[in-house]
Amino acid sequence: MNPLIDGDKPIFVQIAERIEDDILTGRLPEESQVPSTNQFASFYRINPATAAKGVNLLVDEGILYKKRGIGMFVAPGAREKVLRKRKMQFFRQYVLAMLQEAEKLGISEEELVLMIRKGKDGAEG
C-alpha cells in the first residue's frame, strides 16, 4: 500500500524511470498529460522538488514537454526515445555483466546462444 521507493538509484531518477515505464507500456500515450509534480509527491511521499527534478530530467531529454499553464505532456516520438535509451541500458546492465560472468565460467558464444534460446522456450537451465 505504501508506494515506497527504496531502490538503488536516486529518487528523482526512479521517478523518471517510472514515467518511462508508463510510456513504454502505453499507459501514458504520446500527447497525454503526465501527473503533476504534487501528485507524484503525494503518491510517492517525497518532496515535490525531487519529483520535479525527475520530470525535468525527461523534459531535458525531449521525452516530455511543457504546455505553459497546463502541465507536462508526453512528447511525440517519446516511446521510441525511451526504447532506444533502455536498450542501451539493457546492454550495459545485463549483456556486459552476462558476458563477464560467461567468460569466468568458460561458457562459449555458441553455448550462450543456446542458453538464451532455451531460456526463451521456458525450459530450466
Place this chain on the structure above:
Amino acid sequence: MIAKVEGLTKTFGGVRAVDGVSFTLEDRKIYGLLGRNGAGKTTLMQLMTAQQFPTSGTVEVFGASPYENRRVLRQICFVKESQAYVRNARIRDVLEFSSLVFPRWDRRYAEELLDAFRLPKERKMKQLSRGMTSAVGIVVGLASRAPLTIFDEPYLGLDAASRGLFYDLLLKDYLEHPRTFVLSTHLIDEVNRLLEHILVIDRGRLILDDNADSVRGRAFSVSGPADRVASFVSGRTIVRDERLGSLRTAVIPETPDERARTRAAELGLELKPVPMQELIVHLTQPSPAEGGKRP
C-alpha cells in the same frame, strides 16, 4: 528569502555552541537541520526565534530582527522537543491560545489533526503521556500554518507509526499550503524524502548547506568480489571499507557518472547510493587521515 543568518555565534561559558554560522532560508521549502545531539541545532533555532541573544552575528527573519518584534514572531511557530505547557490547561485551551497567537490558525484543520492523533480535547496537559504531549505540539505546529514553522525533534515518545503519520500530514499540508518548514532531527532517514534542502551542523559549525537531491548523490557504495572492487576503487578516495570473506564493500564520496556505471557493470559490481544518515555520519566524523593524526 525569508530568513538570513550571518556570522552567528553563541558562546556559553567559553564554549561555542553556535560558531560563525551563515545561511539563508528560502520561502516555501522544507529544510532539514541535521546533526548529532549537542551539535548546536537547538541553540541555532533559539537564536532565530529570539529566545537567545547571539554573542555576535545577525539574524533577520521576514526582513527584520526577530527580537521583541511581534510582527515577525507571529509568523514563526517553533515547536520544541520538550515543549512546556500550562499543566492545568486542557488540550482545547492550548488550541484556543494558539488560535490567538497565529494569524493563519486553521481551526477546522486543528480539529482534524486532533482526530488523526486521537487526542481527547478535554484532557488536561498534565494527564497526557509523553507521546500525546508531543502530538499536541505537532497539531499546533501544523495548524498554525505559520510562514516559518520549526519542528525541533518534536516526536519524543511517539512510536514509528505516529511519526509516519506526522510526516504524511506535514507533506500533505505543505503541498496544499506551501510554506517554509525547518525539521531539526537526528532521525535523518525518516525525514530524508521530505526534504528539499539540507543544513548539517557539527560542533556548532555549519558544514553542509545544499540541495537534498545533490546531497543524496554525493557518495555511492560499490560491492562485489574483493579483487574486482579493488580494481574499481584504485585511484579513488574511500571513506568506508568493509570486507566479508571474499566480498568487499567500499564507499566512494563521488557522484557515480556514466563511466563509473559502465565500469561497474563490466566488472559485475553493484553500485548503490549511500543512505543520507550514513552520508551525514561520514561528514561529521573526522576523516581517517585527520583521525590518524590524533594521539
